[in-house]
Amino acid sequence: MKNLLLILSILIFSSCEKILFKPDLGSVNPLENFDYLWNEVDKKYSYFELKNIDWNQMKATYRPMLNDNSSEVELFEVLAAMLNELKDDHTNLITPFNISSYNVAATGAKNYRPRTLQDYYIPDAWRTGSLTHDFLSNKEIGYIRYGSFMSDFSDAQMDLVLERYKDTKGIILDLRENGGGSIFNVPKLLGRFAPSRTLVGYSITRDGPGHKDFGKKEDFYITPDGNIQYLKPVIVLIDKGSYSATTFFAVATKAFPNITLMGDATGGGGGLPNGGQLPNGWTYRFSISQLLDLNGNNYAENGVPADINAAFDWTDLTKDEILEKAIEELK
Amino acid sequence: MNNIIKLPLLILILSLSKNSSSQDHILLPQIERYYPTDYYTTLSFGLTNPIYRDFATSPLFYNGIGLESSSASLKRSDARERIFEFGFGISAQLARVPQSNYIQSGSISGYGKFDIFYQELWKLEALSDAKNNTKIGGAINITQNIRANPGLQNNAIGLENISNLMASAQWTRDISRTEVKQLNLWLFKPTLKPVKRELRFLLNVGMLNFNYRPGYAYSYDSELNGMDTSPIQWALSNYKWSLNGWRLKTELEFLKYLSNGNVKGWSYVWEAAHAPGKFEAFQMASHQLKYTFYIHSEKR
Secondary structure, three states, X not given: OHHHHHHHHHHHHHOOHHHHOOOOOOOOOHHHHHHHHHHHHHHHOOOOOOOOOOHHHHHHHHHHHOOOOOOHHHHHHHHHHHHXXXXXXXXXXXXXXXXXXOOHHHHOOOOOOHHHHHHHOOOOOEEXXXXXXXXXXXXXXXXXXXXXXXXXOOHHHHHHHHHHOOOOOEEEEEOOOOOOEXXXXXXXXXHHHOOOOEEEEXXXXXXXXXXXXXXXXXXEEEOOOOOOOOOOOEEEEEOOOOEOHHHHHHHHHOOOOOEEEEEOOOOEOOOOEEEEEOOOXXXXXXXXXXXXXXXXXXXXXXOOOOOEEOOOOOOOOOOOHHHHHHHHHHO | OOHHHHHHHHHHHHHHHHHHHHHHHHHHHHHHXXXXXXXXXXXXXXXXXXXXXXXXXXOOXXXXXXXXXXXXXXXXXXXXXXXXXXXXXXXXXXXXXXXXXXXXXXXXXXXXXEEEEEXXXXXXXXXXXXXXXXXXXXXXXXXXXXXXXHHHHXXXXXXXXXXXXXXXXXXXXXXXXXXXXXXOEOOEOOEEOOEOEEEEEEEEEEEEEEXXXXXXXXXXXXXXXXXXXXXXXXXXXXXXXXXXXXXXXXXXXXXXXXXXXXXXEEEEEEEEEEEOOOOOOEEEEEEEEEEEEEEEEEEO
């Protein structure tokens, strides 16, 4: 028995993980990498149904373009083209030499020109953290520009901004070409305009191999945030460049009667993306969840429509027609 | 688990459990009567070579080097042993990316882990004599990993808990020098005094293997609710407990007793775990070289 114990112990002691784990799956083979990515998207992507995408057909179309000897550039081009069929800017392939993206913003008209604002509306604007702001229309209206949800702002900074405009008739919150960022900043910003804790939507995430397999609805709440609230009318400016977190923000505003969306529909981006890595070391991400409005509709991925449509007229660069319309609404 | 080790493990576990049950009623009364008990507080530092693979985000192994440290309260007698240990480790990990013939890609990950280890051992008289001491028992090993890999975009953070109820076996061989010994090294003829030394081998085999792993597809959707979301809820909202997989741990330690009752130990620790979770597996292993200082605090 003693010898048996000793032998077994030495056997186990001298063994290592290499004989216990499955083999290293690293590979530069183009077809193996294609299959890995196709399978991951098939298992987890969240908008096949909404976008009416036949993913098996994509495999039939794109896989024959590759073979065992395809170059890395050829592999990238085929994988990028296949991913762009999803028409989703939360879907990217990241390599050391190129990054794929669909570029939703380019599918619609451009509706934001910073120089027009700077030269003709807010030449002396304050810059408080990531917020650019000033009075408009003889101090009747406050204008706040938030260019990216990637940028943070402190509670004290937002307190200062809202205190400055507390006596205005309304605020214009400009989120045009705000491409998103941290979802955490959505409730942080919108919570300043919310009178009470409000259910504004839901999120569902893929939980099975079927393209319609989703888990239970996760509630999306907005709670009043910070020391100072602004509960007068607010107009939020949006366009095709308003993506991801801005789309979440836009969907959530529908639950608040004091907030109006103006401009063009957002670009979408209603799915939270996850990230992963291919056997050759390249990385990727794609949407795995759906954002639903209070009625359970998942239109956000294709863009949240504005309540009042307006467009920038590029023949006259001295005027921002969308901003003008917002001022008119608030007066 | 690989069939190569399934059978030997089964034999080991069955043989240990048989001996254990037959010894219980004889051994326990003798412990208190005849064996002095030493109490130690231990401090350990070591170099580690962790390896992991998280199939939820990548098919690639991540390999690295880092530091580990731990502290324990140890109660040890000839007949019984109990240890409660808390440890942590940090390391930098590089993905084992295959060679590119264009531009090489690479991923770096920060890897931290926290360990809690509790173990009770009892002497197995049948496998012990004047020079050999064999003990068997059980252990609880709880490991919480925290990984950060910015290249994985929205899944940059990886968290998993691996908790195991383990069967334990320990063999200690007395390799003391009992007489004065003089070496003849040509110009030098050092005299070596008697010293108490031991070689200790510990084996832990997971019997009940729990793991807390991400759900089918994971994103941090709790952040939708912003500051209403607690950090724990944010991090773990899509995670699920599973009872599956395996875990093995072995340690070989050389112990040298000092005249003041303290002990120095040098050890090699190997550990491996496979946590299938509900959907995609996590695997980890580590090779660790460790120095331990045992501070003798009390003897009864």
